[in-house]
Amino acid sequence: MKMKSLSAIAVAGMVAVSWGTVALAADYTLSVNTALATSDPLYKGLEAFQANIAERSNGALEVKLFPGSQLGPDEDVLEQARAGAPVAVIVDGGRLAVFQEEFGVLGAPFLASGYDGIRKVVTSDMFEEWVQKLHDASGHQVLSFNWWQGERHLLTNKPINGPEDLAGVRMRTPGAPVWIETIKAMGATPTPMPWGEVYSAIQQHVIDAAEAQLPAVTGAKLDEVVSHITKTGHINLITGMVTSAIWFDSLPEDLQVILREEALKAGDIASYGTQDSLAQIEADLVAAGITVTTPDVTPYRDATAGVYDMLGYGELRDTLRAMAAE
Template structure:
């Protein structure tokens, strides 16, 4: 099923569901939903848009502001913390500004598969992190995380084994855990703004970068790149977060409706990401736009990265504990 077909089906389901939505005692709730990505990514197509339609019949009037119009993830995180923004979907490592340990949720090779990243918040170790986040940052995580995708390395250097990362300039977001991620592979971390990544690859400022397969295709990053290496080094699922002040202003029915809608959106996004990844890979194999390398020595790469994260970092003990929790 094509992504456009799935989108229509999701919208129809949302409309049908709304016809039997219960009445709510609280007055209409106005809220702004900040999102980093543009309107074509699965986060918006399969998550945000139908979620807003569902919540309209549960007494919510939500204004979605996408494409980073409210600022970077760091800025939106601050806005949620200060109560200036009611809700957002934000990478967990962004909250390292308040607490170092939460960075661990974005550490390379923490997860073996998508099921683990979707279930990680249920572990006692992660629950303790989220409880602390609410206390120190005034940010509450609700529902299930939204899958961004399985991240892979792409660019203009062919990589098949750990030694191939030597002297490779790898673009990473400017967060400590992402910088450590590049180091864990043996690459040279090179922070570059997301908006400048295309040009950075095109001009050779960086040799490689990393992102989920659908994002590489949707953002046309495959144009300045020759190779996509299926490293699967990180599976990112972003938490749906709300300002604790906003949450406490809601009655129990609205809190439950928002939680249910966030979780339902998470399930739809996961399906859409899987479909988009399959379609993108099939397209590359058909048109030869990039060379997909899937026979790299993933065991050796994974072992080296996990060893890096397992000792010497502020969250290494938490990394090891989460690995045990998820087994």
């Protein structure tokens, strides 16, 4: 028996009459949550996903988009998905590591740079094995993991010339071990909190700094509360669209195929769009008065080298770096 989403059940059988025609509600609905703003270049990929799913499914599957974490923090949406709700979230591997540890390595420091190399990792046969493990272990289904958001940099209100300048700096980080240990190794004091709270936390001096990719800086208007961006590129942020395995498995097989194929295509649209936008975003930040510097990252790379072994990712590091460099 097919399992329908609560939202689909609520509207099942309802019709809308417009210009003399009758439009049936979608059989299935997927609500996609993202912390990002609609202005983020990645959001165009989500809009493409929404449109292409509607077209390929002939209206049987409807995608609804919820920017700005309207459905809640990523961790909460993951729990909703785990319970079988028809929701998905754009989320990093660090948050998935609590369910399947291999995913955490994707957020480890200086794993790869840019999109093309890390794309090879997240479309590999090895990665697909991780996807199946996650499905079986936690009840989550990865639709695709090629949603690249850019390299993450330091956002501060003072110049940062090296790791020593981060001593005592309270820096926001996602609440996942690989992120926390990376920021700690770089010299700052990691302070986990939801992304939506960062602006006010910096403004009110609850924290001193943050770290993020350039599109997220402008999307959250952090250029209003920080004065310096140090382009360390310490984490190459690759994220995935993750939904409920229970819900996904209940779908007809053709819709399962459509979801995964279109998620991969849309991820490329999002990622290459992000890549193409970075130079202009940086120019706009400089024009707005932000001091942007590009340091020698060697001290940061050296300082964070031990994170892999600390979290048990030593062997994976070498395998994935080689894969990304092919």
